[in-house]
Amino acid sequence: MNKDLKYWKEAATMILAAGVRNRFESKSVKNTQTYRPSPLEPIRERNVEKPVFDYTVLLLQRSARSSFMPDAQVFPGGTVSTSDFSSEWIQMFQPFCEPPNFNLGTIRQIGKRAPIFAMDRRKLGSQIPGEVAFRICAIRETFEESGILVVKPNAPDKCLNGQGAIKLPPYDQKELSSWRPLVHENAVNFIKMCRELDCVPNIWALKEWSNWLTPTYLKTKRFDTAFFICCLQEIPFTEHDGHETVHYDWMSPPEVIEGHHSKNLYVPPPQWYELGRICRLPHLQDLQQFSQDRMVEGCERWFPICLLASDGSVILYPGDELYPEDPDCTGEKDMNLSSSKSLEQLRLEVTRLHRVELRSLYDCTLYVNIEPQCKHVHPLMMYTYPNSHL
Known part of the structure; x- marks a missing residue:
């Protein structure tokens, strides 16, 4: 509707x-x-x-x-x-x-x-x-x-x-x-x-x-x-x-x-x-x-953005430093990104993290160190960035 x-x-x-x-x-x-x-x-x-x-x-x-x-x-x-x-x-x-x-x-x-x-x-x-x-x-x-x-x-x-x-x-x-x-x-x-x-x-x-x-x-x-x-x-x-x-x-x-x-x-x-x-x-x-x-x-609307790296892909969520400021949610524009850098390089070059790194369909790692919005909580995952907000 x-x-x-x-x-x-x-x-x-x-x-x-x-x-x-x-x-x-x-x-x-x-x-x-x-x-x-x-x-x-x-x-x-x-x-x-x-x-x-x-x-x-x-x-x-x-x-x-x-x-x-x-x-x-x-x-x-x-x-x-x-x-x-x-x-x-x-x-x-x-x-x-x-x-x-x-x-x-x-x-x-x-x-x-x-x-x-x-x-x-x-x-x-x-x-x-x-x-x-x-x-x-x-x-x-x-x-x-x-x-x-x-x-x-x-x-x-x-x-x-x-x-x-x-x-x-x-x-x-x-x-x-x-x-x-x-x-x-x-x-x-x-x-x-x-x-x-x-x-x-x-x-x-x-x-x-x-x-x-x-x-x-x-x-x-x-x-x-x-x-x-x-x-x-x-x-x-x-x-x-x-x-x-x-x-x-x-x-x-x-x-x-x-x-x-x-x-x-x-x-x-x-x-x-x-x-x-x-x-x-x-x-x-x-x-x-x-x-x-x-x-x-309440809650935010999350529109995940994909960033293709040299050794996998990054799923960016709102708040991440590489997340677009004003993503086009109409679907008219291609919002997906690419880089020749590795997943680790892309991660170490920024300070604000809210992303999942994917090396395969099942190999996924969460990195997050920002404050959650709407008084929510960040995931407590098996593979979580050691310096993440816990």
Whole structure:
């Protein structure tokens, strides 16, 4: 719906974190037995006790036939539909809240608000603000791809924000399974399903986390994607759809990162970066509280820029000294850079670093020493620059 981004489609994704019953016996919940992650060696080498995570995150493996990121392990999500902006939602949400805010709280972001949220959708004919519609999209797509339904029943208890990790309402799995292909076929059926189940998407459980533009160096589809995070008390029933997604994995964030570096699975850069952020918060309660408190600060829109070096490539993020001052986000201009210098030379010649160096698809190293914006945190990665801001 954003006509300013001619070559990007708007999308939403959900980082789902679910508690495990015994954090001292935190084992991956997987539907395959082929992967056994090893401990984080760099943490042992620093003589730092390895943190024990009391939660796992959901990763879905995309189909090899997918036209975008085939075989990659990603968070659930997808492209926004016009039905996510439907005025029918206003009546359905009335027992809980009213427009225009929908009880999501006020964003007090310092600096420019990410356009995906800042855009006045009324000019496009919708009474549903982007911060609501993209949450609906993330919830709908998560249901389509994994069978997990993050909704709130129309019940007397109307507590919305700040209630910690949520417990999903119990629904008959056969009934939900019958709705999934219908919703996949036509997103309007998600509205019909919520009416029949007498519930609404639990938009208050999703906390605004980040906003990524697909970089132009990827000669493929491009998305302007809103990332949300949602904390669940326990791992729910999960089932991949067999079409867009062919496997699912509930794993701790360090296990996912280690799996990527050991080439057991492939995690695209945005997911890799966000998992590194989450690694700073090994306890679900802390992750929930941090995402709740930080949400009011909003988020930046990140448009990664590629710089080809003599021995690899650099993915530049906002704040890096080599990042363009005013990058063209329309897609009209080629923003990718090149240099005859090595990755190390390019790094040592500057003082402000916010980049990932890629020597191969799986050999990626984060270098960052700038202050994070919007009261966010930088990733705690396996391979992090020794002088980075920690």
